Amino acid sequence: MEKVESGVSKNSMIIDKKNLKELVYKIALFIAIIIAWQVAANYYDSALLLPTPKATFDRFVENIQNKEVITNISITLSRVLRGFVWALIIGLPLGFLMGLSKLANKLIGGIVDSIRQVPIMAWVPLTIIWFGIGDGPTIFLIAFSGIFPIILNTIQGVRNISPDYYHAARSMGASYFSIFKDVILPASIPDILTGSRIAISSGWMSVI
Numbered sequence: 547m548e549k550v551e552s553g554v555s556k557n558s559m560i561i562d563k564k565n566l567k568e569l570v571y572k573i574a575l576f577i578a579i580i581i582a583w584q585v586a587a588n589y590y591d592s593a594l595l596l597p598t599p600k601a602t603f604d605r606f607v608e609n610i611q612n613k614e615v616i617t618n619i620s621i622t623l624s625r626v627l628r629g630f631v632w633a634l635i636i637g638l639p640l641g642f643l644m645g646l647s648k649l650a651n652k653l654i655g656g657i658v659d660s661i662r663q664v665p666i667m668a669w670v671p672l673t674i675i676w677f678g679i680g681d682g683p684t685i686f687l688i689a690f691s692g693i694f695p696i697i698l699n700t701i702q703g704v705r706n707i708s709p710d711y712y713h714a715a716r717s718m719g720a721s722y723f724s725i726f727k728d729v730i731l732p733a734s735i736p737d738i739l740t741g742s743r744i745a746i747s748s749g750w751m752s753v754i
Contacts, residue, residue, distance in 0.1 A: 625681055626749045629688025633745050637693040638738070641700025642730070651701070662694045666752055684753065691752040692745030699741025703734030 580599050587598040597605075609615045640658070644651040666687060673683035707730060715725045 625684050629685045632689035633692035637696030641697040645701040645704030687752045688749040691748040695744035696741040699737045703737030707733045
């Protein structure tokens with residue numbers, strides 16, 4: 547028992563040292579970036595071209611105290627969130643369907659890949675015609691940019707599941723719904739989260 551506890555304590559100490567080391571590296575990198583930024587700002591000597599870190603920080607503090615700026619940020623966050631939700635609503639079912647069914651993947655995969663190649667800006671005129679001026683076009687573009695990472699990562703998550711899990715569940719008499727709920731969904735969550743993270747990033751870049 548004492549050996550087990552000593553082994554656990556040693557492992558925790560190793561993890562703490564590793565985390566401390568990573569933290570030191572991150573702080574050192576941040577300081578190096580600030581120094582390089584300051585040197586470059588002094589070299590160009592132009593607040594318009596490259597303001598100093600202090601001037602940037604001062605303007606940041608000023609903006610976060612501005613009610614109009616906070617209101618606009620809230621509107622943008624709302625648009626990104628709604629677009630992301632739509633990407634999940636459409637992307638997850640398609641991803642599971644294409645990951646579980648080879649036939650569905652063959653039927654839908656070509657269409658998804660073709661649409662995915664269209665540049666996001668090419669959809670702007672159509673979205674304005676379809677949804678008019680307002681939140682509609684923006685939410686559509688955010689959802690459009692985020693739906694494909696969710697679909698692809700969900701497919702990958704389903705396909706990465708070992709067949710042994712399916713065999714074990716079927717041998718115990720599990721229904722298809724139980725297999726989906728207790729095997730497929732939990733096992734594919736890490737890939738779904740990866741796709742969601744990429745979708746959020748893509749959505750931010752699609753805000754117009």
